[in-house]
Amino acid sequence: MNRSYLAVSVILLLTAACQPSVNRFTVNGEIKEAEGKTLYLEQIGLSKIVALDSVKLDSKGEFSFSSPSPENCFDFYRLRVDRKSINLVIDSTETLRVTASLPTMQSNYQIEGSENCSKLKEIVLLQMDxxxxxxxxxxxxxxxxxxxxxxxxxxxxxxxxxxxxxxxxxxxxxxxxxxxxxxxxxxxxxxxxxxxxxxxxxxxxxxxxxxxxxxxxxxxxxxxxxxxxxxxxxxxxxxxxxxxxxxxxxxxxxxxxxxGHFEIELPDVKGKVRTLGSLKGKVVLLDFTAYKTDWSPNYNLTMRQLYNKYSSQGFEIFQVSVDPDESFWVNAAVNLPWVCVYDENALNSNYLKLYNVQSIPAAFLIDREGNLVDRPEDQKSLDEKIAKLLAE
Structure with a gap:
């Protein structure tokens, strides 16, 4: 074999191997009674619609499109022939199969491979009705x-x-x-x-x-x-x-x-996902904290006093740790009697942003109906407000 040819082949293979892989989704199927028509795959953006690919349909109406999957979030697309279209939602690398006849394309189509697309069809039909x-x-x-x-x-x-x-x-x-x-x-x-x-x-x-x-x-x-x-x-x-x-x-x-409140879903010390909303019916102290701090032992002692005093009356603590060290948190929280959950994003937690927490510890009170009602600033007022909510 020619050595220069071999060298070029090796370089091309290495170059291809170094290219980052791009996640893609696929849409294929048949649009019947559309011979000679052009089928477009289009992305429906916030401000404009962008054509991603197209194909001229033959007598069989078969097509297959592949495009990069959306990043960061789901996105909406459509298959369009003239002024008739089928809406799609894509959130990963799924493969969809769509079959339809052009005259009834917008309402009488079949779609496989995506529960979200099936539900989207239900909404479209409701809108048509x-x-x-x-x-x-x-x-x-x-x-x-x-x-x-x-x-x-x-x-x-x-x-x-x-x-x-x-x-x-x-x-x-x-x-x-x-x-x-x-x-x-x-x-x-x-x-x-x-x-x-x-x-x-x-x-x-x-x-x-x-x-x-x-x-x-x-x-x-x-x-x-x-x-x-x-x-x-x-x-x-x-x-x-x-x-x-x-x-x-x-x-x-x-x-x-x-x-009411922003839902929180995080794992506890046993890895079980716990939700804030599951505590509806109780008065809840939502507490953002970090265990690996100088003030944490005394702070949790205060939490334990409150828990011991009011837990039998329908009071619960939902404590969110934003410690950088998960192992330290597990060892410190494993024997605590209230709900302890962990956010692996630590101080970059989206929950801190949602609740506008600028510093920790930060506490919020949620009533029995699931409504966030207060953000106490000190222990004395916290005790009084818990008692008041429990008495309501």
Missing amino acids: LMNNLRNTISDSGAMMVSLRQQRINELIEIFKTDLKNGYIFPDPSSPCAYYSLFISVDGQMVFDPQGDRDDAKCFAAVATQMDILYPDAVRTAHLHNTALKGMVKTRTATTESPESSETAQTLESLVEEI
Whole structure:
């Protein structure tokens, strides 16, 4: 073999081996009755739609696309032929199979390989039903009074919103379908109005809190977060006398006040995931701390005194450690009687950001209904406030 050829081959192989691998997702399938048409795979961004790939369909309608998986967060895509499309949601390296016929492509398609895409289809069909009902209401109203027709339109939209809240938003606010639901529009107008409807603003806040935890660096998270905050400010301004008071709503703590508290899911000393929300029905002291500090022994002694005094009355401590040394925490927390969990991100914990914790220790009180009600500053007031909440 030619030595120079061998050397070049070795260099090419080494170069290829050094290239970082890129995670990709695949979408394949068939679009029938579309011979000669061009099928596009497009990414649906926040501000624009970007064509990623395309293929001219033959008589079989077979296609296969592969594209880099989204980073930091799920993302939305669509398959489009002319003005007909199928919406997709991608969050990893999944392989999807889509089959449809062009004439009924938007509503009567089959999709395999993604539970999120299947749920997204359910939402799309609900939206289509809404649009059909709205059109029928407008065309069949005849001599109906304008006010009655508008009342019927409002009723249909409220039913649709209720279906989205109960079926997709509140059952799993961290899901792509919960996020997608918030931004559905009808004739160019958003169905959920975070700046005009207080309940709608709570929907945005519920999803925003989960995305802050799961996708803190994602562009979609920042956009949703800002939208939720603006909604809280707007809806609060309408019910408060002082404009200055609405400025405080621009903090994350204001979102906590609206939806109760930010959920926390972290492992305890045995590796079991514990959730803050599971303690609903008890008065809870949420405590952010670090065990490997000079003040920790005396601080936990105070916590034990409170626990011994009130635990039999329905009081619990949910203590979050942000120690850099997990082993030290395990040894120190293993015999403590309350709920002890650990955040491996230590002082970079997203939960510290969510609760606006600037220094530790930091304590919060949560009532039996799961509402964050206070942030005590000293032991004496903490004792008194626990007793008051238990007596309610």
